[in-house]
Amino acid sequence: MAGDAVTRTRFAPSPTGLLHLGHAYAALIAAREADPGRFLLRIEDLDAERCRPGYEAAIFEDLAWLGLDWPRPVMRQSERMDAYRAALRRLAPLCYPCRCRRGDIRAALSAPQEGMPPAGPDGLIYPGTCRSRSMAEAGPGDAIRLDAARAFAALGDDRLQFRETAPGAARRPCLDRDGFRTGIGDVILARRGMGSSYHLAVVVDDADQAITRVTRGADLFEATWIHVLLQRLLDLPTPEYHHHALIRDDAGKRLAKRDDARAIRHYRAAGATPQDIRRMVGL
C-alpha cells in the first residue's frame, strides 16, 4: 500500500502438480519484490480432488532448493473455510443461489446468436438465469453468485482502480460498472461442493496475510477487477499488483502443470543449479 514502508508478497501455488519453470519465475519475482523476510508462501489447496500432499512437499523442497525462504507455518486454504464463510455471509445480501450447469449457461448464451459465447476472467459471462432467486432458497447443490449490479449499487461508486507496478502490464487503468457487467458479469463466490471460489479465497487471504504487493502472471490481470470489487465490498485494502510475463515453451505456449518435462526437479536431476534455472527464466 502507498505509504507502507514494507513490501510483503506471496507465492501461492496449488499442489496439483510439480512446479515448472513458470512457477520458478513467479516465485523468484515474488521474492525479489519483497522486503527481507516478507516473502510469504500460501498453499492454494481448495480443490481437494486435484491436490496431493506429495505435490505440497515437492513445492517446499523445490523452493528451498531455489534458495528461497519463508515464514512458517504457511497458510493453507483448506484450513481457512471459516474465514471464507464469514466473508460470504457479509456478501450474502448481494448474492443469489445459482443452479445452472455449464451446459445450461452455454445454451442460454448461444440461443440468440451464433459463434463463441462471451467469456471473461471467471469463464462464460453468466446470462442471469437465476438472478431473481433469493438466498433463502439456497440449497446444497447451488453455487453462490455475486450480483454485479447490486454490488456496484452498494459501493455507491461505479469505477474500480488498482495500482499496477509491472512496467508495461497495465492494459487498462480502471474498469467501470458497465465494463464489469459486460466483460465479467456475476461471478461465482462459492461452488457446490467447495466452500469458496478462488476469487473469494484469494481476497480474504491476501488481506489476512497483509500482502502489500500481489505478484502473479499477466493471465490474471482481468481477474484482478473481481478482486478489487470484493476488497471494496468487504472493506479490505487493495494491494498493489505486479502482473509479470508468462514463461512460454518454444512454441510460444504458456507452460502448464502437465508440462512435466519443464519441472524444476527434472532440471535438478539433470544436474542444473539454481543459477541455471534463474538464467533459463531470464532472471
Ligand code: GLU
Ligand atoms: N493458485 C494460483 C495459481 O496457481 C495463484 C493465483 C494468484 O497468485 O493469485 O496460479
